[in-house]
Amino acid sequence: MSIKFIKRIPTADEILEQIPLPKHIRTIKEKRDRNIRDIFENKDDRFILIIGPCSADNEDSVCEYIEKLAVVQEKVKDSILMIPRIYTNKPRTTGEGYKGMAHQPDPSKQPDLVEGIIAIRKMHLKSLCEFHMPAADEMLYPENYSYLSDVLGYIAIGARSVENQQHRLAVSGVDIPVGMKNPTSGDLSVMLNSIIASQQGHTFKYSGWEVETTGNPLTHGILRGAVDPYGRNIPNYHYEDLIRITKEYEKLQLLNASIIVDTNHANSMKCYSEQPRIAREVLMSRKYDDLLKKMIKGLMIESYLEEGRQGVGENIYGKSITDACLGWESTEKLIYYIAENL
Numbered sequence: 001m002s003i004k005f006i007k008r009i010p011t012a013d014e015i016l017e018q019i020p021l022p023k024h025i026r027t028i029k030e031k032r033d034r035n036i037r038d039i040f041e042n043k044d045d046r047f048i049l050i051i052g053p054c055s056a057d058n059e060d061s062v063c064e065y066i067e068k069l070a071v072v073q074e075k076v077k078d079s080i081l082m083i084p085r086i087y088t089n090k091p092r093t094t095g096e097g098y099k100g101m102a103h104q105p106d107p108s109k110q111p112d113l114v115e116g117i118i119a120i121r122k123m124h125l126k127s128l129c130e131f132h133m134p135a136a137d138e139m140l141y142p143e144n145y146s147y148l149s150d151v152l153g154y155i156a157i158g159a160r161s162v163e164n165q166q167h168r169l170a171v172s173g174v175d176i177p178v179g180m181k182n183p184t185s186g187d188l189s190v191m192l193n194s195i196i197a198s199q200q201g202h203t204f205k206y207s208g209w210e211v212e213t214t215g216n217p218l219t220h221g222i223l224r225g226a227v228d229p230y231g232r233n234i235p236n237y238h239y240e241d242l243i244r245i246t247k248e249y250e251k252l253q254l255l256n257a258s259i260i261v262d263t264n265h266a267n268s269m270k271c272y273s274e275q276p277r278i279a280r281e282v283l284m285s286r287k288y289d290d291l292l293k294k295m296i297k298g299l300m301i302e303s304y305l306e307e308g309r310q311g312v313g314e315n316i317y318g319k320s321i322t323d324a325c326l327g328w329e330s331t332e333k334l335i336y337y338i339a340e341n342l
């Protein structure tokens with residue numbers, strides 16, 4: 001075997017003991033979890049925005065962003081429920097590039113997985129304790145979930161992981177909503193199969209244990225657009241796409257059938273500034289058709305303090321070092337637009 005074992009990673013129990021979630025915050029989190037669940041169970045018709053940076057690369061700028069979001073959340077709380085994106089691990093198409101804070105607590109330094117686990121737990125905890133909005137993160141490495149299971153409000157399974165059995169089985173044991181993205185190929189049956197798989201209970205190997213789960217009734221789909229065999233982006237947020245997929249989805253009679261539309265990635269053709277237009281189009285489609293209104297529960301938007309993106313090492317505070325994001329000013333405008341046009 002040519003794997004070099006560098007150092008032992010502390011267990012989730014050890015890390016949770018070292019960095020615990022305060023008791024009074026647990027109660028706040030439970031209430032927010034109930035609010036989010038109610039939306040997926042059609043008991044609350046507020047619109048969800050999963051919104052924030054492509055990657056959470058710096059605790060200060062991420063928390064500053066969420067502080068701004070919390071102020072706007074209060075103003076739109078009757079119609080919108082926001083879940084900040086704190087994405088701490090990034091899948092990479094070719095394996096190159098920044099893999100997120102879980103790997104590199106400092107993007108300009110070498111990976112340090114032990115410090116990474118500590119840094120991501122601290123950042124999620126700080127944001128939750130200060131702003132009371134449990135965040136969304138991608139489950140890129142299913143075993144890392146144990147380190148954050150008490151702080152997360154929402155999980156996404158990314159386009160590059162959604163066909164993987166270990167992801168699907170791990171999600172079947174999660175008790176918060178999990179969005180399964182369509183794969184990069186755009187094959188919607190992969191997304192729907194992942195919902196079928198994760199809504200069932202399973203027995204499998206997890207963190208060195210044989211474990212059993214009962215299934216997650218809150219798993220649902222996220223449409224993020226696709227890439228064709230020639231590398232061209234194919235959006236899947238247009239009215240006709242939404243009608244086709246909601247009808248297919250409905251036929252399967254899955255629990256809490258819901259869709260989130262990702263306004264960036266292949267839907268925006270990686271052009272972040274198109275996100276407000278895409279959001280407006282999705283709102284219009286929802287208004288036009290009752291099934292869409294019921295099933296499209298929200299949007300995923302990539303946004304940060306500064307618009308665009310930069311290379312690692314350029315050090316512009318609050319600017320994405322992975323995919324390009326909307327800046328704060330356009331984000332705030334967009335949120336108010338959404339609140340007024342639901």
Ligand SMILES: O=C[C@H](O)[C@H](O)COP(=O)(O)O
Pocket residue numbers: 054090091092093094095096097265322323
């Ligand atoms: O969301 C971010 C990226 O789209 C995803 O991590 C893939 O990135 P890459 O294609 O630049 O590696």
Ligand SMILES: C=C(OP(=O)(O)O)C(=O)O
Pocket residue numbers: 054087091157158159160181224265
């Ligand atoms: C990596 C992401 O998305 P996708 O899996 O759709 O590429 C993301 O949302 O940051």
